[in-house]
Amino acid sequence: LSLAPWQSCSSPRSIPMASSGLAPSAPCPYVGMWVPSCPLSPCRCQNWEGGIGGVPGMEAHGGYTFCGVAALVILKQEHLLNLRSLLHWVTSRQMRFEGGFQGRCNKLVDGCYSFWQAGLLPLLHRALHAKGDPALSMTHWMFDQSALQEYILLCCQCPAGGLLDKPGKSRDFYHTCYCLSGLAIAQHFGSGDLHHEVVLGAPENRLQATHPVYNITPEKVVRAVMHFLQQPVPSLEPAAE
Numbered sequence: 060l061s062l063a064p065w066q067s068c069s070s071p072r073s074i075p076m077a078s079s080g081l082a083p084s085a086p087c088p089y090v091g092m093w094v095p096s097c098p099l100s101p102c103r104c105q106n107w108e109g110g111i112g113g114v115p116g117m118e119a120h121g122g123y124t125f126c127g128v129a130a131l132v133i134l135k136q137e138h139l140l141n142l143r144s145l146l147h148w149v150t151s152r153q154m155r156f157e158g159g160f161q162g163r164c165n166k167l168v169d170g171c172y173s174f175w176q177a178g179l180l181p182l183l184h185r186a187l188h189a190k191g192d193p194a195l196s197m198t199h200w201m202f203d204q205s206a207l208q209e210y211i212l213l214c215c216q217c218p219a220g221g222l223l224d225k226p227g228k229s230r231d232f233y234h235t236c237y238c239l240s241g242l243a244i245a246q247h248f249g250s251g252d253l254h255h256e257v258v259l260g261a262p263e264n265r266l267q268a269t270h271p272v273y274n275i276t277p278e279k280v281v282r283a284v285m286h287f288l289q290q291p292v293p294s295l296e297p298a299a300e
């Protein structure tokens with residue numbers, strides 16, 4: 060956490076590894092470079108708000124923040140972010156009255172951020188747990204799970220089927236996917252022995268739990284991981300003609 064995000068945004072060149080307090084042993088085999096050295100690395104796009112923007116210095120946005128954090132989780136580099144300021148930013152995006160999330164500061168609530176923003180809390184929970192944070196709940200994510208379910212179920216359903224951004228907007232596949240994805244996160248905490256459910260309303264509202272990084276069922280993630288573990292790491296050399 061010694062890598063202050065505003066420093067990385069104002070200095071576009073590589074931050075020396077020594078100044079970030081990191082001592083990695085090898086570059087990431089998949090991107091072929093040190094993650095902090097990549098000019099558009101998500102940690103360089105974390106700004107003073109705490110969230111991540113599209114490029115360094117840009118306004119923090121829920122979609123970019125989820126994709127950036129999930130990419131760092133896949134690369135096992137999420138500790139490069141300022142996790143406390145990220146937590147402060149994302150928890151401030153749940154609307155006090157509506158119960159749903161906004162994508163950016165001072166914007167209106169939108170159903171699709173039920174996934175992009177609420178989906179950050181499981182990733183943050185895991186990252187903070189790995190750092191030994193003793194204040195973490197073992198039954199709930201760090202957002203109001205019932206209020207989010209209320210917004211999705213009562214305000215985002217189209218009576219003719221499908222889900223939407225907010226009342227008055229039309230349904231579409233994008234909002235149907237991400238409202239439901241967010242609803243699954245709001246219903247299920249953790250996995251295995253720590254799994255804890257909060258299902259608002261009738262039992263048939265319950266969705267299957269999803270994997271917090273890949274947003275598909277955990278069984279499908281296991282099958283995909285088993286497949287790719289059997290594949291060799293692609294060569295960084297250009298293929299011979």
Ligand SMILES: [Zn+2]
Pocket residue numbers: 169170171172224234
């Ligand atoms: Zn939306």
